[in-house]
Each structure stands twice: as structure tokens, then as C-alpha cells.
Amino acid sequence: xxxxxxxxxxxxxxxxxxxxxxxxxxxxxxxxxxxxxxxxxxxxxxxxxxxxxxxxxxxxxxxxxxxxxxxxxxxxxxxxxxxxxxxxxxxxxxxxxxxxxxxxxxxxxxxxxxxxxxxxxxxxxxxxxxxxxxxxxx
Amino acid sequence: xxxxxxxxxxxxxxxxxxxxxxxxxxxxxxxxxxxxxxxxxxxxxxxxxxxxxxxxxxxxxxxxxxxxxxxxxxxxxxxxxxxxxxxxxxxxxxxxxxxxxxxxxxxxxxxxxxxxxxxxxxxxxxxxxxxxxxxxxx
Amino acid sequence: xxxxxxxxxxxxxxxxxxxxxxxxxxxxxxxxxxxxxxxxxxxxxxxxxxxxxxxxxxxxxxxxxxxxxxxxxxxxxxxxxxxxxxxxxxxxxxxxxxxxxxxxxxxxxxxxxxxxxxxxxxxxxxxxxxxxxxxxxx
Amino acid sequence: xxxxxxxxxxxxxxxxxxxxxxxxxxxxxxxxxxxxxxxxxxxxxxxxxxxxxxxxxxxxxxxxxxxxxxxxxxxxxxxxxxxxxxxxxxxxxxxxxxxxxxxxxxxxxxxxxxxxxxxxxxxxxxxxxxxxxxxxxx
Numbered sequence: 113x114x115x116x117x118x119x120x121x122x123x124x125x126x127x128x129x130x131x132x133x134x135x136x137x138x139x140x141x142x143x144x145x146x147x148x149x150x151x152x153x154x155x156x157x158x159x160x161x162x163x164x165x166x167x168x169x170x171x172x173x174x175x176x177x178x179x180x181x182x183x184x185x186x187x188x189x190x191x192x193x194x195x196x197x198x199x200x201x202x203x204x205x206x207x208x209x210x211x212x213x214x215x216x217x218x219x220x221x222x223x224x225x226x227x228x229x230x231x232x233x234x235x236x237x238x239x240x241x242x243x244x245x246x247x248x249x250x
Numbered sequence: 251x252x253x254x255x256x257x258x259x260x261x262x263x264x265x266x267x268x269x270x271x272x273x274x275x276x277x278x279x280x281x282x283x284x285x286x287x288x289x290x291x292x293x294x295x296x297x298x299x300x301x302x303x304x305x306x307x308x309x310x311x312x313x314x315x316x317x318x319x320x321x322x323x324x325x326x327x328x329x330x331x332x333x334x335x336x337x338x339x340x341x342x343x344x345x346x347x348x349x350x351x352x353x354x355x356x357x358x359x360x361x362x363x364x365x366x367x368x369x370x371x372x373x374x375x376x377x378x379x380x381x382x383x384x385x386x387x388x
Numbered sequence: 389x390x391x392x393x394x395x396x397x398x399x400x401x402x403x404x405x406x407x408x409x410x411x412x413x414x415x416x417x418x419x420x421x422x423x424x425x426x427x428x429x430x431x432x433x434x435x436x437x438x439x440x441x442x443x444x445x446x447x448x449x450x451x452x453x454x455x456x457x458x459x460x461x462x463x464x465x466x467x468x469x470x471x472x473x474x475x476x477x478x479x480x481x482x483x484x485x486x487x488x489x490x491x492x493x494x495x496x497x498x499x500x501x502x503x504x505x506x507x508x509x510x511x512x513x514x515x516x517x518x519x520x521x522x523x524x525x526x
Numbered sequence: 527x528x529x530x531x532x533x534x535x536x537x538x539x540x541x542x543x544x545x546x547x548x549x550x551x552x553x554x555x556x557x558x559x560x561x562x563x564x565x566x567x568x569x570x571x572x573x574x575x576x577x578x579x580x581x582x583x584x585x586x587x588x589x590x591x592x593x594x595x596x597x598x599x600x601x602x603x604x605x606x607x608x609x610x611x612x613x614x615x616x617x618x619x620x621x622x623x624x625x626x627x628x629x630x631x632x633x634x635x636x637x638x639x640x641x642x643x644x645x646x647x648x649x650x651x652x653x654x655x656x657x658x659x660x661x662x663x664x
Contacts, residue, residue: 123554123558123561124404124405124410124557124561124571125404125412125554128306128400128401128403128404129306129400129403129404129405129407130305130308132308134278134281134400134401135277135308135312136274136275136277136278136281136401140274140537140539143272143274143537143538143539144538147537147538156599157538157599158598158599167268168266168267168268168538170268170270170273170316170319171273171314171316172316173314173315173316174273174313174314174316175311175312175314176311176312176313178308178309178310178311178312181373184405184572185570185571185572235319261416261419261420261423262419262420262433262542262543262548263419263542263548263550265542265543266538266539266541266542266543267538267541267542267543267545267598268543269543272538274539278399278401281399281400281401282399282400285399285400295400295461296460296461306400322434323432323434404582405582406581406582406584408584410557411553411557411584411585411588412550412551412554412557413550415550415553419549443544444542444543444544446546446549446592447549447592448591448592449589449590449591449592450549450589450590450592451587451588451589451590452587452589453586453587454585454586454587511595
């Protein structure tokens with residue numbers, strides 16, 4: 113399975129008045145986990161978006177279950193893995209823990225979206241190129 | 251059904267290099283939608299957290315489906331409604347649109363969590379007080 | 389003097405574990421104050437950037453003095469005014485208060501920057517068009 | 527001179543529709559630079575705030591000059607150094623570069639602020655303890 117593990121520290125500005133990470137930050141970390149996973153398999157986002165003429169890999173669906181709080185200054189381990197690859201979309205799953213303690217599990221379904229023909233035009237998902245699909249293990 | 255509708259504008263710093271809202275921002279808007287819903291039914295968060303001695307209503311689970319992009323400077327309409335209220339948790343659903351165009355649908359399951367006995371201590375969900383439950387339509 | 393006043397509420401995610409607004413948020417509010425000031429004088433950013441072919445009005449210099457804390461759920465009044473307009477740059481000053489209590493004073497010097505000839509190319513400041521200068525009171 | 531150098535990558539969500547880092551993010555990086563500098567001299571924030579009973583080291587004044595844009599996925603080098611230490615306040619200066627190219631210079635003046643006697647009470651700066659002052663090179 114295509115996977116990558118990275119670490120990130122909960123910053124002062126990530127934590128809320130309750131002293132725990134503001135939950136939308138987890139989705140920022142999932143976003144970072146996916147970008148880092150792509151870089152780890154030779155598909156760094158900036159070059160990849162440029163090469164294939166896509167606007168990016170926007171989110172179609174996402175979700176998370178929160179198991180225990182991440183506190184300010186905790187070092188999070190984020191394990192991101194490709195769950196599946198379809199024609200125009202793929203799913204990445206993320207497991208976040210502090211040491212041995214699981215914090216959260218999340219997922220992202222993303223689409224391969226070409227640049228609009230006219231600026232600000234409608235966005236359309238396209239088939240993921242074969243070589244990208246292959247690197248994603250699909 | 252207990253519900254509230256609010257509007258928020260996509261700020262420059264909410265949008266990414268593709269010119270569309272960075273997806274974790276939607277969860278910030280859901281968070282804001284829930285806080286505003288509570289205020290609309292006489293349960294403003296600061297006073298409510300203080301009165302009942304809770305650290306807040308942290309997230310247990312959340313998720314979203316993204317239907318169309320929200321662009322920089324778009325005015326978003328966020329309709330937040332209470333889907334259900336259980337003993338210690340409740341679910342709020344959010345519909346985000348730009349004018350008539352639906353952008354995203356999301357949900358949050360949150361728990362009623364008391365302050366730890368010792369600072370930094372373990373967090374435990376407790377029964378939602380009857381008068382809060384009633385205002386939430388549960 | 390060209391000026392505009394707006395209000396913004398400190399959100400849960402804006403506040404840190406000390407319960408007060410994380411200071412970089414003030415710069416987000418200054419950014420919002422400038423964008424709102426421009427809209428108030430008939431120069432909404434999206435249309436203005438498009439019409440004049442600029443990437444935006446990036447920051448050259450900024451700064452702030454913090455007088456008293458802004459707390460979670462405080463309603464901030466932000467008064468933004470144009471201090472001066474030069475050939476390629478202009479300065480906006482911001483006063484933030486909670487009711488009568490002053491919280492912060494800040495400023496932004498921004499440049500009028502044209503789109504690079506090639507994507508990712510160097511950015512250059514250009515002369516602010518006469519009609520924009522006039523609306524800014526310069 | 528007490529100083530520390532760290533690196534941080536510009537994330538997708540840090541960049542704006544112009545493809546460059548949204549300027550308030552620089553202040554988030556200065557905040558991170560100061561926290562990392564303190565950790566590097568044996569004063570990690572969480573333990574330090576607890577030990578001395580302070581709410582933190584809130585900002586009194588900050589500012590920055592922006593020299594060239596930081597783009598999405600750029601790796602920033604942040605050099606943070608203590609400029610001076612006074613009785614109740616200290617100043618940290620930050621230099622941000624991408625490789626050899628300077629991006630920004632900023633500063634923060636922060637105060638040593640004790641916990642209020644009553645929750646939500648007024649915040650007061652106090653004298654920086656001798657051993658902290660010494661580690662800061664003051």
C-alpha cells in the first residue's frame with residue numbers, strides 16, 4: 113500500500129481557548145499529509161500540477177473521527193495512505209497519533225481537475241493519467 | 251427544527267492558489283455556524299460554557315461533501331440545523347450555498363465535555379443538561 | 389479622509405490557549421479592513437484586480453502596537469483609513485477597539501503590482517492609476 | 527547573540543489566489559520562530575509558562591518589511607535572534623529567506639505576563655525572572 117508518515121507539531125495558534133487543537137486544523141494536517149505523500153512518491157504538487165495542467169486535486173468529500181485531544185506543543189504523527197484510485201478520483205486515509213495514543217482518523221476523496229478553459233470557468237474532473245495512477249498504486 | 255442561517259464572505263486569506271476556498275475553511279465555517287446557532291437560541295458559547303462548567307463542545311466526528319467551489323469574495327449562506335440530540339452528544343448539519351448554487355453539505359457530532367478536575371486532566375463527556383437539550387429541540 | 393469602519397467577531401479558532409486572539413489574526417483583520425475600505429469606495433478587489441490587470445496590492449511593510457487583549461467572542465470595531473498615497477504605494481492605518489476600549493493600532497503599506505508577463509515571473513510595482521488614486525483621496 | 531534558525535515550508539493553505547504567502551502567515555512564522563528559539567535555549571513554552579505561572583509572552587508590538595514573495599512550497603529559513611531584554615519585555619528579530627533570497631524581516635516585542643488573579647481578569651506584565659533573562663542573553 114502506498115503510504116507515508118510525517119510529523120507535525122501543534123502550534124500555539126492551532127490551539128483554542130480549551131488548550132486543544134481547533135478541529136479544522138486536523139483537515140489542514142490531512143491536506144499536508146496528502147501533499148507530502150505525493151511528494152514521497154515522486155509527484156510533488158507544484159511540478160505535478162504544472163506538468164499535467166491541472167488546477168489541483170480539490171476535495172470531493174472528507175471526514176474525520178476524533179478519538180482524543182491533541183494539545184498545544186504535542187508532536188503529531190500523521191500516517192497517510194492511498195485507500196483506492198478510481199478513474200477521476202482517489203481516496204487518502206489519515207491516522208493521527210501522539211506517541212502511541214490515537215488522536216484522529218480521517219479521509220479525503222479528491223478529484224483530478226483540469227484548468228478551466230477560461231479563467232473562472234467551470235471546473236471538471238478528468239481521468240487520472242496512467243503514470244500517476246500507477247504511482248498511487250491504483 | 252432548530253435552525254439558523256448566517257452569511258459569511260470568503261476572505262482573500264481563505265482562498266488558495268487555485269482561487270477557491272481552502273477546504274478546511276469550510277469546517278471553520280461549520281464551527282462558526284454551530285456557535286451562531288447556539289447564540290440564536292439563547293445559548294451563547296462564552297456564557298454557556300461558564301454557566302455549566304464545561305470546556306466546550308468538542309468534535310467527536312465531522313464530515314463534508316463538496317459540490318461546487320466557493321471562490322474568493324463569494325458570499326456564503328450557511329444554514330445550520332440540529333439533526334439530533336442524545337444523552338451526551340448532538341449533531342448539527344450545515345448547508346453552504348452561494349446564492350442558489352449549493353457548495354457543500356457538512357455535519358458535526360459534538361460532545362458536552364466537563365472541565366477536567368485537574369488542569370490538563372482527561373476529558374469526559376457528560377449528560378447534556380435538560381434545559382439545553384430542550385432548547386436544542388431534543 | 390477616506391475611511392471605513394467595520395465590525396468583526398473574534399471566533400473560537402482565532403483565540404489561543406490564553407483565551408485571547410492569536411496576534412497574527414489582527415493582521416488578517418487589517419487585510420480585511422483594507423479590502424472592505426476599497427469596496428466602500430467603489431473599488432471591490434476582485435473587479436479592481438481584474439480591470440487593472442494586477443495580481444493584487446501586496447504588502448511592503450506592516451506593523452502594529454497591541455494595547456489590550458481581544459478575547460474570544462469580543463466584537464471588534466475596525467476603523468481603516470488611508471494615510472497617504474504615493475506613486476506606486478499607499479498606506480492604510482487601522483484602529484481596533486472593543487466598545488470604547490482600544491485594542492490595537494496597525495498599518496499596512498501596500499504596492500500596486502502588475503501581473504507578471506510569464507506565470508511565476510518577477511513581480512513589479514507600477515504607478516497607481518489616476519482614478520484609483522483619486523478615490524483613495526491621494 | 528542568542529539566536530536560532532529553523533525551516534518551514536509554505537503550505538497550500540498559506541498561499542493566496544496570487545500564489546504567494548498571505549502576509550499574516552509571516553507573523554505566524556515569527557511566533558513559531560520565537561517559540562522554537564525559546565525551546566532551543568532550554569525554555570520550552572509549555573513547561574516555562576507552567577513553571578513561572580504566566581499566561582504567556584503576549585505581543586506588545588510587531589512589524590515586518592517584505593522584500594520578495596514567498597511562494598507556495600518554498601522552503602523558508604527563519605533566523606530568530608534576541609535583540610534586547612528589558613525588565614518586563616524583550617525583542618526578537620526574524621529574518622526570512624528562501625535559499626539566498628531574502629523574503630522578509632520582522633520583529634516582535636513581547637511582555638512577560640502573569641496569570642490574572644481572577645479568570646478573565648486584567649493582565650499585567652511582570653519582571654522577567656533572572657534565570658530567564660540570563661538564558662535570553664539579557
